[in-house]
Amino acid sequence: MLCDICGKNQATVHLTEIVNEEMNELHLCEQCAQAKSQEMEQQFGLSDLLAGMVQPEKAPVEKDAVVLKCPNCKMTYADFKKIGRLGCGECYVTFKKYLGPLLKRIHGSSQHIGKSPSKVTRVLKEKIDLQELRLKLQKAIENEAFEEAARIRDQIKDFEKKQSQEQKNISDSGD
Numbered sequence: 001m002l003c004d005i006c007g008k009n010q011a012t013v014h015l016t017e018i019v020n021e022e023m024n025e026l027h028l029c030e031q032c033a034q035a036k037s038q039e040m041e042q043q044f045g046l047s048d049l050l051a052g053m054v055q056p057e058k059a060p061v062e063k064d065a066v067v068l069k070c071p072n073c074k075m076t077y078a079d080f081k082k083i084g085r086l087g088c089g090e091c092y093v094t095f096k097k098y099l100g101p102l103l104k105r106i107h108g109s110s111q112h113i114g115k116s117p118s119k120v121t122r123v124l125k126e127k128i129d130l131q132e133l134r135l136k137l138q139k140a141i142e143n144e145a146f147e148e149a150a151r152i153r154d155q156i157k158d159f160e161k162k163q164s165q166e167q168k169n170i171s172d173s174g175d
Contacts, residue, residue: 003029005036070094130159 001011009029015036017024028036068077073087077095080086092099133156140149 001027003027003032005029005032068094126159126163130156130163133159 003009003011004027006029009031011027012030013028013033015026015028015033017026026036069075070087070091071094072090075087075091077098080091080095086092086095133152137149137152137156140146140152
């Protein structure tokens with residue numbers, strides 16, 4: 001797919017803009033995306049965006065902001081609000097009290113969960129499910145619930161058979 005702006009380069013960035021409740025999708029090459037990013041930052045400064053997201057009651061009062069300074073890079077919280085970027089890794093620790101609520105509002109969570117490809121996630125889930133079934137089987141045997149154990153054993157066999165068939169299909173398609 002070619003870039004929507006220059007029409008020359010391959011589009012590698014896909015941007016969705018919503019203006020006046022109308023959604024537009026833009027497919028941009030790296031150069032045009034960079035120019036668009038600079039244009040947007042001029043229109044809506046990142047620091048303005050971040051400042052709008054900070055809850056006033058959570059932000060340090062001015063006298064605290066003067067005192068609150070990163071010991072490593074010497075950036076103050078007031079500097080962060082102006083620039084919209086932290087100076088170093090130590091800033092996260094220094095401003096943690098104020099960044100927590102901000103990050104939660106931006107990302108919806110204060111914990112980074114991360115992402116993984118859906119295929120990897122599915123394989124990992126299947127491994128966990130199989131481990132859980134084996135633990136249940138072990139407990140059923142220990143409790144002498146042999147009918148339950150036989151049912152779980154059959155589930156494990158079906159599960160392993162399905163996995164083996166998927167592996168076979170993958171290796172057959174790779175040849």
